[in-house]
Amino acid sequence: MRICIINPNTAAAMTDVIAAAARSVARPDTEILAVTSSMGPASIESHYDEALAVPGLLRVIAEHPDHDGYLVACFGDPGLDAARELATAPVMGIAEAAMHLAAPLGRGFSVVTTLHRTIGRAADLVDRYGFSRQCLGIHACDIPVLDLETNPATAEILEKSCREALQADGSDVIVLGCAGMADLAHRISDAIGTPVIDGVGAGVGMLSSMAAMGLRTGTASGEFATPPPKIYSGSLAGFGDSART
Amino acid sequence: MRICIINPNTAAAMTDVIAAAARSVARPDTEILAVTSSMGPASIESHYDEALAVPGLLRVIAEHPDHDGYLVACFGDPGLDAARELATAPVMGIAEAAMHLAAPLGRGFSVVTTLHRTIGRAADLVDRYGFSRQCLGIHACDIPVLDLETNPATAEILEKSCREALQADGSDVIVLGCAGMADLAHRISDAIGTPVIDGVGAGVGMLSSMAAMGLRTGTASGEFATPPPKIYSGSLAGFGDSART
Amino acid sequence: MRICIINPNTAAAMTDVIAAAARSVARPDTEILAVTSSMGPASIESHYDEALAVPGLLRVIAEHPDHDGYLVACFGDPGLDAARELATAPVMGIAEAAMHLAAPLGRGFSVVTTLHRTIGRAADLVDRYGFSRQCLGIHACDIPVLDLETNPATAEILEKSCREALQADGSDVIVLGCAGMADLAHRISDAIGTPVIDGVGAGVGMLSSMAAMGLRTGTASGEFATPPPKIYSGSLAGFGDSART
Amino acid sequence: MRICIINPNTAAAMTDVIAAAARSVARPDTEILAVTSSMGPASIESHYDEALAVPGLLRVIAEHPDHDGYLVACFGDPGLDAARELATAPVMGIAEAAMHLAAPLGRGFSVVTTLHRTIGRAADLVDRYGFSRQCLGIHACDIPVLDLETNPATAEILEKSCREALQADGSDVIVLGCAGMADLAHRISDAIGTPVIDGVGAGVGMLSSMAAMGLRTGTASGEFATPPPKIYSGSLAGFGDSART
Amino acid sequence: MRICIINPNTAAAMTDVIAAAARSVARPDTEILAVTSSMGPASIESHYDEALAVPGLLRVIAEHPDHDGYLVACFGDPGLDAARELATAPVMGIAEAAMHLAAPLGRGFSVVTTLHRTIGRAADLVDRYGFSRQCLGIHACDIPVLDLETNPATAEILEKSCREALQADGSDVIVLGCAGMADLAHRISDAIGTPVIDGVGAGVGMLSSMAAMGLRTGTASGEFATPPPKIYSGSLAGFGDSART
């Protein structure tokens, strides 16, 4: 079983963190490939960055066919629907996966993300996935994405944000709101005595489960069938060929 | 990793179907234990049956501590909250697991269950889990639970119901609405060319993912902490001891 | 007109409180029968207790046919759907009844219940009955169920909780969240100058209204028809006969 | 106990039907006063009629203080919030009362009203009261309000509409959508074998229950306190005095 | 293009404020007619006032046919549906218009209205128009409607309330909750650096857009067709003729 994880920003160091987190929870029979996007923003901290990360992630999927699942490793879950049209194997985002795994683990969960300005996007995803009742709050620890690995106080600040979220929301579970936090889930969970969910691990788990069951994205309604052929122009001319992987 | 699956009715033949389905998708490092309830109804086809299946399933959990996950193998998801208080490992129902796996696989899913009278319960679960937008219809194939294995026309009737549901609802995915259908998911999926989800496999997958990530039911809000000690009377006197497994 | 009230825990003293509250508001032509469950938990303070109270309450209904309405006197409304299949007369829970009576009395209501851990269950009932907009908050006074009658400070603590709930939620009405509080509704209402609703009285009122109008649970969709006959095993073997009362 | 029922249109014959239906289900200790509005439309079949029926119904309430409950006998529930500010006793509309009584009697209810153009108003009330999940359909029998009593085919047409609604919606209960149908509920219920709810009876039942419990509209949030004094002009100058009854 | 604005209270000074605000934003080719109601309350501060303002506003519409749009200049949006049946041109309320314009301007908006007791009505409108997710809070500045123009501290108090709302709700936009605040939108927006929306300007903009596109209220479903002819009695006898303008 082969799972392809796409880091849709161009920060290779973050891809390493993601790959390690993925491998630590993967099934023994699962091979993890983690790929860094080659075009677009260095980190994703706005709707603008997120929109412009999508071409790069679609490129990665097109260049890596023959996998049993694709995981988009950015908590904004950029480009999911487009990726589902392109890939024949299931596609998940890490926010989506984390929330699906969090919901059955208690009365409700709190999300703790990076910058305050990304809270709105997380709220939109909560609504879209149907977790309005289960998500009891979304909070920011106010550490920029690329500082997560370099700021020596990251773990401490994040732990504090998680404790406060738990208290403010009366929740039972924490969902970490950035792929770059993947290595901290266990440490914080141990510290605060509450399940803390990293979306990378959650996504690997859910995609592996789908793969083991032989499941692919359904195309019966036509929405997720291969996109109709189309002429593409300008610097995106290379995207005209959207044959499913 | 050890997953305990509880068949909350007393039909041992159905437990065998469930165990086989579970093992066919389990991680290589996962041991599946499937246990038949020793008290209550022979099959679950009403709210009455479902309510009276709960003591038996709680008994199974209490008698099988030290597992990494518990799966309740009845599509009505009976007794989930009570089981979560009792077990220290995560607990899922097969309706819950199937819906969580179905949602990311397309625009929407249809449920195909056994008797018409169980549609209401499935609808309640859809609402509770947050899948009102993703679940596009709930249908009955009108085969009683215990006839699923013995009726030679089961596969044919069920396949027909699935086709009709897909057409009527414009959905991309089928969710099978009974643990006793677990052995038919692949066959129907192949026949109709659409992902067909069996909740037993889905539950094993999600619980294994939680276990691999070290996740347990959260108790921070207190709701799922061990129940307060209490005197129990009558034929349920033995349930007074509810220490978590 | 005969209304049967079931106390689904085994505490007979609480049944007396319930019966007195019911009789104080019943129609002159209504006979109240209050029955204590003979099996299961002494009080209901967890999902576990609640699930295990259901067999006892179904037993009471089966043993008391020929009533015009059945009221389940526990604020978790355990076993309502099963009871509706079993009884030919209407069945209500006290949470359900209290919320239906509270909604038309103002902009919104606050629930004040016993232990903090039961808040989640009340929230589920609010959603299920459709009162998400009307219920503005759920609060706990943190008095265990069986201490309500014996703790000399109960009235004072509960009154304080009600005042705080009203203030915090901006609500117009208080719903008391436990059958054991039935005798305190008037006293607290007088003290805080706000309608305070006891579900026992509300349930008697609504069931009497249904009875006067000749209404029974509808069975047209089949969901609440008599459960199919079934073999029951173990200590629940006696429940196999589920003919409607 | 005294309940005042206001027919907000000026058709006195309809008031007689309403009064009879109310008395047939009232508590033995309850006195029913049914009053016809003296100003506004002869029947209510549009938003325009409904809006212009409100002054007349407020006038009736102001002229009949000292009652224990007020029931607005038009299925559009006109002027409820204004009436609640004016009256000290609880106020209900017949749509509101019928829906509250219908919800606990099955999986869902269907509304059968008079003219097609009133379906939208009924849908708004369903949403407002929180019964979006319980109301499975709203249907019109296309008999004008004032023809209900005079058209010899009313019962037959209405029965047919009820049967069709039940079938189309998969519901368990019928709610009749006009006060002028109050005398037909039993006959239709007997014919179709399903609970059929007349809002007049339901309203008398719920208001009597509130009165027996000593409940009044809550004013803690201020919304339903007596309106601030105000100068009124023109043909409505007489409404300046809005002291609560 | 001709837009008719109805001030549904009888305070002519407020009509002047409204007219000025409307003209300051109207298209160059648009004529604004602002009319004061001649019957009913001097200001609208309760459900009672609002209900009794509707006859007067319907009278204004009937007396001013041949306009391309009608704007009801009271934030409770009284009588909208009735007005839509009566007028052939589109009808909007200022709360409705303000919310439609506010939603696309940010993550969410806060409403700041006059008296605390009117918050409930605003909340009902938010639900009705579909802005439950976009409206993040409703606040009162506690200035009576008719004091808005005469109280020298109005601007200061209102500005303070807007700042507090923005902070408390985390919103991006302010909606002013009274037609009498129309002249203060720019001043407060400049002071707090956030878009502040006056519903009068918003309504003129939306109705002009509809008129420029040749749009009228749709009558295909029949709900907003001309009301059926009807006898009207008492002091409202003159309303019997409801032919659409």
Added chain:
Amino acid sequence: MRICIINPNTAAAMTDVIAAAARSVARPDTEILAVTSSMGPASIESHYDEALAVPGLLRVIAEHPDHDGYLVACFGDPGLDAARELATAPVMGIAEAAMHLAAPLGRGFSVVTTLHRTIGRAADLVDRYGFSRQCLGIHACDIPVLDLETNPATAEILEKSCREALQADGSDVIVLGCAGMADLAHRISDAIGTPVIDGVGAGVGMLSSMAAMGLRTGTASGEFATPPPKIYSGSLAGFGDSART
């Protein structure tokens, strides 16, 4: 007043249709600039196309600062949130604008779009904007986007689809689901006697209204502030400078 309309696909002929529709309804004092994207797909008929149209539309906005409003002329409303961060003037999508204008014009609206596979995206937008109750159905006429102008039967097929939608949904208003249909709104409205809304006209109207009121996208919550500076790589390297227009 200057409004910039972006056609996010590369079909210049469609931009001409859009510009003409916009100018026909614009205020006399409004200048319309319609710009065709220079990169990405020739038409937008899938999630894949839509995602890849966003860089081109952001480029257009960056290259055309100093406008008073930006309209994204594709019914999938691609890149709205990113565009709002980039532009200082308000940004709307044509689906968003059409729905806001449709809602006040009747009980509900039907959307008629191009290909069946785009229905899902329209449904997501309906939910996001809050129009779940107002949108009564979404239908496809099954004409590819670029065939709308060239297929001689377009008007006839589209008119038929609109009639069927109106009938099936019981709606009062039609919303056309593609910018390429902008020239057909009046013709179809005249034919079917129902308001038919083209999102281009609706968007010009709403943006002009905002501009006349001096409104800009709110940035108080930070979500729509200028994106943080960032290194961009690959063929999207030029997008690193995201200073607001």
